[in-house]
Amino acid sequence: MRTRRLPGRHRRDLERQATYGEVIAIREFRALWYGQSLSLLGDQLAQVALAVLVYDRTGSALATASVYALTYLPSILGGPLLAGLADRFARRGVMLVCDLVRAALVAVMALPGVPFPVLCALVFFVVLLSAPFSAARAALLPEILEGDRYVAGSALQNMTNQAVQMLGFAAGGAMIATMGPYRALALDAATFLASALILVIGVRRRPAASGGDGAKPSMWAMTRAGARLVFGDRKLRTLVLFAWLCGFYILPEGLAAPYAAKLYTGTLPVPVITGLLMAAMPMGTVLGAFVFSRFVSPSGRLRMMGWLAMLSCLPLIVTAMRPPLAVVLVAWVVSGIGGAYQLAANAAFVQRVPAERRGQAFGLVHAGLMAAQGIGILAGGLAAERLGPEPVVALAGVMGVTCAAVLAMIWTESREEGTAARGGAQAPA
Structure with missing residues (x-):
């Protein structure tokens, strides 16, 4: 009994490393890449603006830390449940809805005089919507990038995210000192709108991954599964x-x-x-x-x-x-x-x-x-x-x-x- 070996060419294909150039050449990846980077830069600016805004209003380090903690809580609570939306509905549509709703919520946060409890609630829901958006984007990326292109694309996005975070935190304080926290939050709302526009232009429509026929399982059932x-x-x-x-x-x-x-x-x-x-x-x-x-x-x-x-x-x-x-x-x-x-x-x-x-x-x-x-x-x-x-x-x-x-x-x-x-x-x- 002899085992069948993989042809040499096929083995080389499996081991072939994708280049960043061939990944960037893919239009849909560029759309996801640009949109994610733009939105993340706005978020970094908004985090600094929010910290300044809350501390200026309350003078409390505890209140400032509590609002920051809200950026973790929604993803932990809502992530497992809401992420199933990325399988239940078309992933591009899920991302668009999340971007548009987050733009509206952050725009309300940018209005002077919003009560502190309302501000906390808005922060909670903005972060909560990042769970289905991130799940849809993560699930869509392997459909756009196959094989080692997925690793190269993930690495490129990861490097960009880290660079954007460093830039956002480094420049955020200076920008907020210039434009003020409310305008910074308005700029963050604009980045969500820009991200939605990039998705409409650059990512093609796809049907829902779960198919359109038959009864859809409940969100709890999908979470357990x-x-x-x-x-x-x-x-x-x-x-x-x-x-x-x-x-x-x-x-x-x-x-x-x-x-x-x-x-x-x-x-x-x-x-x-x-x-x-x-x-x-x-x-x-x-x-x-x-x-x-x-x-x-x-x-x-x-x-x-x-x-x-x-x-x-x-x-x-x-x-x-x-x-x-x-x-x-x-x-x-x-x-x-x-x-x-x-x-x-x-x-x-x-x-x-x-x-x-x-x-x-x-x-x-x-x-x-x-x-x-x-x-x-x-x-x-x-x-x-x-x-x-x-x-x-x-x-x-x-x-x-x-x-x-x-x-x-x-x-x-x-x-x-x-x-x-x-x-x-x-x-x-």
Whole structure:
């Protein structure tokens, strides 16, 4: 009995790495890319504007922090339920409706004199609508980009997102000082309208992934079915846990301000140190995503995933020795580079989830991501009150490396089992 081997040309096709140029040449991807980047830039500006606005009105740090916390809560609560809309209805239509409704809500926020409770409610619903929008966009992207183009496109979008976040936070304060928080919120509303226009022009219509015939299941039924799909499959469950590992290595960003105060030596102001710390991991993420997507083969990415996951947390342990700023910055940049493993985990997840259920699956994962980050930052902040930021960041690194090592072993074992199963099932030649 001989096993049938893949033809050499087919193996080369599977290992062929897509270029950024061929991805950018695809019109629909450009539309999603431009729209997402424009909307994200407006959101970063709005976050700064909202913080300034709330603090000016209330003079309360607690109220300001509470409004910021509202940016996590809706995704955690509404993500698993509303993400199913991306499978139930046409995904382009879901994105358009979300953009238009968010534009209207943010426009109301931009009106002077809106009561504080109403402002909080508007923030909640604006963020809530990001769940079906993100799920629809994530589910639509694999239909536009096939094979390794999906990884290249995801890397390009990831790098753009990180760059936009750095630009938005860096320039947000200066812009708000010039135009005021209300005009900044009005600008954010305009970015949602611009995003909707780009989608209408650049993305073609597609039918709903679930089909138009027969009775549609309820949202609760779709949520339960999505949970069974994601957590009932060993490989999918492992990939989801890889994604949620970010709760450990994102934690230091939530402690950047108190950590900066500890690192202050009189040379650089504390706000500047805080900005450098918050920019370090996004910078590493950009570098890692570029190298990982451009110079590592598709199969190599899967082999390296566990090692890079451990690298995303390992450098954080050095903070236990209370090193100077330069060493901390290098460690956090390296941690960001390790976070590039998320590209491989995301691509493997997409390949394993049926196209008609991707929206719900992505929504569940996104809700878990938000929960992992929010809980991680909250727990880290509480611990830092007693222990200080340095040991808390180091402890997050130790816990993250331990979890990553366990997941790496499970992933390697499941891949070997899958390879053996495929080999045994090959037809005789």
